[in-house]
Amino acid sequence: MTDDNPLFRGGIKPINLGLETFHRALKDQGVDAVHVDWRPPSAALALLAQLDNAAIDAANQDCVRKVIDSMPVLVDIRRASEAVPGMEKNVILHAGPPVTWERMCGPVRGAVMGALIYEGLAKTPEDAAVLAASGKIRFDSCHHHSTVGPMAGVVSHSMYVFDVLNDGFGNHGFCTLNEGLGKVLRFGAFGPDVIKRLRWMEEVLAPGLKKAVLSSGGINVRNLTAQALQMGDECHNRNVAATNLLIKELTPHLLATDLDKSTIADIFKFMAGNVHFYLNLSMAACKAATDTMLGAKGTTLVCTMARNGTEIGIRLAAMPDRWFTAPSGMPVGLFFPGFTQADANPDLGDSTVSEVAGIGGFAMASAPAIVQFVGGHPEDAVRYTREMFEICAARHSHYKMPTLDFAGTPVGVDVRKVVETGITPIINTGIAHREPGVGQVGAGLLNAPMSMFEEALKALAAV
Amino acid sequence: MTDDNPLFRGGIKPINLGLETFHRALKDQGVDAVHVDWRPPSAALALLAQLDNAAIDAANQDCVRKVIDSMPVLVDIRRASEAVPGMEKNVILHAGPPVTWERMCGPVRGAVMGALIYEGLAKTPEDAAVLAASGKIRFDSCHHHSTVGPMAGVVSHSMYVFDVLNDGFGNHGFCTLNEGLGKVLRFGAFGPDVIKRLRWMEEVLAPGLKKAVLSSGGINVRNLTAQALQMGDECHNRNVAATNLLIKELTPHLLATDLDKSTIADIFKFMAGNVHFYLNLSMAACKAATDTMLGAKGTTLVCTMARNGTEIGIRLAAMPDRWFTAPSGMPVGLFFPGFTQADANPDLGDSTVSEVAGIGGFAMASAPAIVQFVGGHPEDAVRYTREMFEICAARHSHYKMPTLDFAGTPVGVDVRKVVETGITPIINTGIAHREPGVGQVGAGLLNAPMSMFEEALKALAAV
Numbered sequence: 001m002t003d004d005n006p007l008f009r010g011g012i013k014p015i016n017l018g019l020e021t022f023h024r025a026l027k028d029q030g031v032d033a034v035h036v037d038w039r040p041p042s043a044a045l046a047l048l049a050q051l052d053n054a055a056i057d058a059a060n061q062d063c064v065r066k067v068i069d070s071m072p073v074l075v076d077i078r079r080a081s082e083a084v085p086g087m088e089k090n091v092i093l094h095a096g097p098p099v100t101w102e103r104m105c106g107p108v109r110g111a112v113m114g115a116l117i118y119e120g121l122a123k124t125p126e127d128a129a130v131l132a133a134s135g136k137i138r139f140d141s142c143h144h145h146s147t148v149g150p151m152a153g154v155v156s157h158s159m160y161v162f163d164v165l166n167d168g169f170g171n172h173g174f175c176t177l178n179e180g181l182g183k184v185l186r187f188g189a190f191g192p193d194v195i196k197r198l199r200w201m202e203e204v205l206a207p208g209l210k211k212a213v214l215s216s217g218g219i220n221v222r223n224l225t226a227q228a229l230q231m232g233d234e235c236h237n238r239n240v241a242a243t244n245l246l247i248k249e250l251t252p253h254l255l256a257t258d259l260d261k262s263t264i265a266d267i268f269k270f271m272a273g274n275v276h277f278y279l280n281l282s283m284a285a286c287k288a289a290t291d292t293m294l295g296a297k298g299t300t301l302v303c304t305m306a307r308n309g310t311e312i313g314i315r316l317a318a319m320p321d322r323w324f325t326a327p328s329g330m331p332v333g334l335f336f337p338g339f340t341q342a343d344a345n346p347d348l349g350d351s352t353v354s355e356v357a358g359i360g361g362f363a364m365a366s367a368p369a370i371v372q373f374v375g376g377h378p379e380d381a382v383r384y385t386r387e388m389f390e391i392c393a394a395r396h397s398h399y400k401m402p403t404l405d406f407a408g409t410p411v412g413v414d415v416r417k418v419v420e421t422g423i424t425p426i427i428n429t430g431i432a433h434r435e436p437g438v439g440q441v442g443a444g445l446l447n448a449p450m451s452m453f454e455e456a457l458k459a460l461a462a463v
Numbered sequence: 464m465t466d467d468n469p470l471f472r473g474g475i476k477p478i479n480l481g482l483e484t485f486h487r488a489l490k491d492q493g494v495d496a497v498h499v500d501w502r503p504p505s506a507a508l509a510l511l512a513q514l515d516n517a518a519i520d521a522a523n524q525d526c527v528r529k530v531i532d533s534m535p536v537l538v539d540i541r542r543a544s545e546a547v548p549g550m551e552k553n554v555i556l557h558a559g560p561p562v563t564w565e566r567m568c569g570p571v572r573g574a575v576m577g578a579l580i581y582e583g584l585a586k587t588p589e590d591a592a593v594l595a596a597s598g599k600i601r602f603d604s605c606h607h608h609s610t611v612g613p614m615a616g617v618v619s620h621s622m623y624v625f626d627v628l629n630d631g632f633g634n635h636g637f638c639t640l641n642e643g644l645g646k647v648l649r650f651g652a653f654g655p656d657v658i659k660r661l662r663w664m665e666e667v668l669a670p671g672l673k674k675a676v677l678s679s680g681g682i683n684v685r686n687l688t689a690q691a692l693q694m695g696d697e698c699h700n701r702n703v704a705a706t707n708l709l710i711k712e713l714t715p716h717l718l719a720t721d722l723d724k725s726t727i728a729d730i731f732k733f734m735a736g737n738v739h740f741y742l743n744l745s746m747a748a749c750k751a752a753t754d755t756m757l758g759a760k761g762t763t764l765v766c767t768m769a770r771n772g773t774e775i776g777i778r779l780a781a782m783p784d785r786w787f788t789a790p791s792g793m794p795v796g797l798f799f800p801g802f803t804q805a806d807a808n809p810d811l812g813d814s815t816v817s818e819v820a821g822i823g824g825f826a827m828a829s830a831p832a833i834v835q836f837v838g839g840h841p842e843d844a845v846r847y848t849r850e851m852f853e854i855c856a857a858r859h860s861h862y863k864m865p866t867l868d869f870a871g872t873p874v875g876v877d878v879r880k881v882v883e884t885g886i887t888p889i890i891n892t893g894i895a896h897r898e899p900g901v902g903q904v905g906a907g908l909l910n911a912p913m914s915m916f917e918e919a920l921k922a923l924a925a926v
Binding site for chain 2: 252379406
């Protein structure tokens with residue numbers, strides 16, 4: 001090995017295989033190293049050979065086609081007690097897989113306490129915590145009730161929900177109305193301002209919008225999402241354009257109601273003042289679309305992915321009664337002034353129904369400006385979408401991305417492909433404070449953990 | 464030359480230099496040819512050596528900085544007769560450089576005839592044409608009156624205009640309110656529906672919006688444009704997001720006026736039903752910003768670029784009293800059903816004030832979805848913006864493009880760079896039917912002709 005060896009004339013660089021943290025440590029010390037994104041193949045990989053992959057491919061195509069063909073329409077805004085199946089007075093729904101009060105994370109506990117106060121079942125946060133722990137409250141996953149909820153995802157029986165009909169399929173998806181950012185119930189806050197806002201939403205916002213929605217004869221949510229994807233939104237963490245489009249649809253109908261101008265102005269300003277107002281409607285639509293997969297035999301597609309802040313869980317279209325779970329990961333992102341990564345609660349919320357339906361993180365190529373909210377660079381946004389093509393069964397026919405020459409978004413996560421490629425779904429998410437009562441502290445990104453997908457594949461191979 | 468010569472092992476391909484039509488002819492015959500985008504250097508190139516380029520660079524930076532620092536604010540909606548300087552009863556303003564009735568193209572003639580009917584100066588299109596030719600009507604370029612107009616750009620004294628104040632500079636820019644697409648005055652239509660709509664705009668829309676604007680205390684147009692560039696608009700031929708943002712700003716103020724709900728609903732629906740409603744406001748803002756360049760000594764920047772459908776003209780910041788003109792080019796694009804390229808009028812309108820101000824075609828990288836309206840592929844949109852960087856003095860500090868990692872848009876066309884690179888400004892534009900009375904038939908793209916820039920450079924070198 002001499003200086004004359006042409007191999008070494010350009011200087012020697014270390015190559016780092018696998019863990020990126022080692023690469024970052026080298027870079028921090030000024031070493032110019034090459035990183036290779038490599039992972040040891042999954043132990044579950046061998047199971048793939050045991051499957052009838054041709055039959056599965058065909059079944060997956062039928063299954064994902066139903067998601068793509070879904071036509072979610074906002075048909076009403078109703079009280080959860082009337083709309084949501086099994087919504088008794090003592091029932092509290094939450095995001096993610098089922099979890100007991102004892103194992104609930106801070107922000108979900110905070111939201112439960114707030115909901116019990118809001119429902120008049122408790123007077124103080126302390127009373128609420130005692131009641132929640134008493135066994136008198138029945139907790140259940142939103143997903144078991146055709147419902148989804150962002151972050152804590154807490155739904156109690158007096159709250160109003162968007163009622164989205166999947167036209168042509170007949171199933172419904174439900175989600176509460178978005179409260180705004182910062183100190184809000186879904187991020188675990190429960191102070192007097194939070195309860196007051198929920199009360200106004202129940203008494204003014206929801207009944208007013210209900211009139212507008214009924215007068216509209218139904219608002220096509222798929223159409224709004226498709227437009228918003230041409231306007232820099234991915235409809236999970238960026239809903240700027242979609243919210244404006246929804247407002248544009250609703251306002252003429254609001255003006256046609258018997259509401260007075262000042263009430264209409266209050267409702268308008270509430271929607272216009274929250275760039276995420278569309279999110280909850282989109283989630284209800286995604287729930288209605290992805291629930292068409294429930295019970296699709298012979299498939300390997302994920303029909304649900306959701307987090308309760310303690311665990312993340314997936315359900316398979318082929319065995320929807322079973323949750324495959326793993327500890328919730330930790331999103332890395334950008335924090336509001338005064339907060340840091342140390343304040344962050346682990347990954348939380350049903351909003352990953354967006355990714356399961358082919359938008360959100362999967363459609364980030366359409367939303368380069370989102371990196372200002374969740375971190376990273378615009379080219380990362382495109383890379384995430386390209387990676388998701390690797391693990392999905394199809395491209396969406398209605399959701400197109402201009403930056404990728406109008407390619408359809410990746411849709412239909414196939415656990416076989418996840419295990420084969422080592423790529424798990426990208427999630428972009430809000431970040432709650434880990435303590436009850438605080439609220440949102442930032443937004444960021446993470447990948448779902450691999451182990452759930454390996455467990456799911458094992459279960460499929462065992463059938 | 465044998466088969467063994469390694470140069471020829473990959474097969475021989477023709478290389479086409481210059482005219483792309485020759486390359487296309489080869490491709491049409493199945494020949495795999497390489498095209499080199501080459502032009503003979505301009506004869507005016509030698510003039511560059513005669514200039515004090517360092518002093519010009521400094522003067523250009525000062526000049527373009529004023530455009531960038533401009534803060535256009537919508538402060539009022541007023542009658543042209545009250546707001547626009549020199550707007551007598553017998554004055555008709557039009558887009559582009561000055562042009563006589565005899566030389567006016569079809570759509571400008573049509574719009575003039577419509578305006579004369581609208582003003583009650585003529586009863587029929589035939590009467591209007593006679594009056595227009597009589598010498599009793601004084602025609603002038605909008606640009607001479609702090610005003611711009613899309614397409615025909617016809618402004619008559621009863622019409623209302625957006626009054627945009629350039630806050631901090633004190634100058635104003637004016638533009639009429641956008642009528643919508645299809646059969647409208649600015650595309651040369653003048654039928655009873657056109658006049659009826661103009662009347663409604665005068666009697667209901669403009670006075671209503673005026674109240675809202677006054678109640679708002681001023682709407683920051685620069686802010687709206689900056690947001691829209693993050694949402695897939697380039698604010699010339701795509702104004703989808705910007706229109707919604709404007710509606711969002713105006714509606715709470717509309718609701719605070721004494722107007723009844725049904726009038727507010729009519730105004731709301733008119734704005735919401737026209738994805739280009741924002742265009743005219745944006746143009747007034749661009750006019751206010753680019754007029755800060757007027758009279759900037761020692762510069763080589765273009766302060767005006769506009770077309771009257773017969774000629775396209777530019778004015779230089781350093782000599783704003785002189786138009787350098789060339790025949791209007793022919794946009795190539797997409798046509799509405801039933802129309803073809805043969806129906807197209809040559810390039811028309813003041814809307815190129817957008818490009819002069821650093822948006823429109825120059826910001827196309829922000830608006831990949833626009834290719835569905837003007838033709839081409841999303842990668843072309845990015846290429847156009849990159850090319851414009853080559854001929855501009857600066858990047859805009861407020862107008863950022865997410866797809867280019869939040870780079871500022873190119874702004875400040877430097878005639879030296881145009882001549883040096885052989886690249887002329889890209890324009891994306893609506894296309895009018897060539898006959899009066901028809902209206903819009905499509906939208907497309909073209910580059911401004913080189914000869915105007917060569918003439919302008921000669922004039923600068925002669926000073």
